[in-house]
Amino acid sequence: MRTLLTRTAIIACGVLSMAFGNPSGLSAQETSSGKQGFDQATESDVTLCQGYWQTEREAREQLKRFARTYDNAEQWQRRADKIRTQILRGMRLDPLPRRTPLNATISNKRSYEGYTVESVAFESRPGFLVYGSLYRPIDGPDLQAGILCPHGHARGPRGGRLRPDHQQRCATLARMGATVLSYDMVGFGDSEFLGWSHDHPQVMALQTWSSIRAIDFLESLGNVDSERLAVTGASGGGTQSFLLTAIDERIDVSVPVVMVSAHFFGGCDCESGKPIHKTPSLETNNVEIAACCAPRPTLLVSVGGDWTKNTPDVEYPYLRKVYRLFDKESLVENQHFPDEDHGYELPKRQAMYPFLVKHLKLDAKGVIDPTSGRFDESANTIETIETMRVFASAEQLPKGALKPGSKITF
Numbered sequence: 001m002r003t004l005l006t007r008t009a010i011i012a013c014g015v016l017s018m019a020f021g022n023p024s025g026l027s028a029q030e031t032s033s034g035k036q037g038f039d040q041a042t043e044s045d046v047t048l049c050q051g052y053w054q055t056e057r058e059a060r061e062q063l064k065r066f067a068r069t070y071d072n073a074e075q076w077q078r079r080a081d082k083i084r085t086q087i088l089r090g091m092r093l094d095p096l097p098r099r100t101p102l103n104a105t106i107s108n109k110r111s112y113e114g115y116t117v118e119s120v121a122f123e124s125r126p127g128f129l130v131y132g133s134l135y136r137p138i139d140g141p142d143l144q145a146g147i148l149c150p151h152g153h154a155r156g157p158r159g160g161r162l163r164p165d166h167q168q169r170c171a172t173l174a175r176m177g178a179t180v181l182s183y184d185m186v187g188f189g190d191s192e193f194l195g196w197s198h199d200h201p202q203v204m205a206l207q208t209w210s211s212i213r214a215i216d217f218l219e220s221l222g223n224v225d226s227e228r229l230a231v232t233g234a235s236g237g238g239t240q241s242f243l244l245t246a247i248d249e250r251i252d253v254s255v256p257v258v259m260v261s262a263h264f265f266g267g268c269d270c271e272s273g274k275p276i277h278k279t280p281s282l283e284t285n286n287v288e289i290a291a292c293c294a295p296r297p298t299l300l301v302s303v304g305g306d307w308t309k310n311t312p313d314v315e316y317p318y319l320r321k322v323y324r325l326f327d328k329e330s331l332v333e334n335q336h337f338p339d340e341d342h343g344y345e346l347p348k349r350q351a352m353y354p355f356l357v358k359h360l361k362l363d364a365k366g367v368i369d370p371t372s373g374r375f376d377e378s379a380n381t382i383e384t385i386e387t388m389r390v391f392a393s394a395e396q397l398p399k400g401a402l403k404p405g406s407k408i409t410f
């Protein structure tokens, strides 16, 4: 067991992550530079579990140790409460900050076949803006399910929220009657365009708090059903999904994709750069964090080509055991694709859609092909980056917007 993560180990995690082509972690250069910042002095002696922190065998042994700490739902709930507290303390979000005005703007409505897209910005902290795209059905129900779609670390000219496969997911869910919010990570999409870097010392707290405020934003719209809220994302977006689900019970359904792993903790500081997994009082991992969803419905989507390759034999059985304590084993599912690689491509979306249709009571008519049972994305429109920009330049930002890289007060 490692007690301290060295700089070399962090770099190694980033490099190993890259082996999967579309990694949860950043490049070695980006990951290795993430340790400088405001909290440097106090973080010199914490235990961080990052990247491939333990072997697959160690991970199996660790889960066995964890499983011996509870025998019934009540005991698990006590453990889950400790896990939640540790996540929030590790990120320095304990106690949770005061909810400040979102000052949300919704603009530039575009109409497509069965849905609309609008540009959104809101302040998750005073002056700290979150940028996104809001997908809504045309002629949708009066009260709509709400779905958050965080994205992963894929970059390039069409990375993050701008990725075509990300747009497909949001548009298809909207066409089935849901209000869907797709929002930038720090230093991606509009956030990057306006000067912010993902290499921000508070990146994990900023993104997690922004996800909490994203639920507030959905609820502020007035027609989103607070009993039908979901989150789904892949890779780094999968990490955001299970972290949010663990700490915010408003999430009713969770679909973390290609990320819940017993031996891999995420290679980026926004996933594992704070001591949320191991402290002197509690040791846990991302399988248990995902299990904090219990007894709410959750679907693990896993593949043979990354760190979720063992899910049917390791991670999924652990979650089933937790759900069994609530007599809700049927609410946890796994869809495993042994020949697929890391990402949220069409086969994985085809696995997610029916799960959300079932648990959010979406209307798949006109989207599902009655003959093949496949969900048809061909009616969706893939937008250009220029169309998706929330602000064309920094000059258009609201008064009081913080300068890129600012320290955020919680």
Ligand SMILES: [Zn+2]
Pocket: 153, 198, 236, 268, 269, 270, 271
């Ligand atoms: Zn990150």
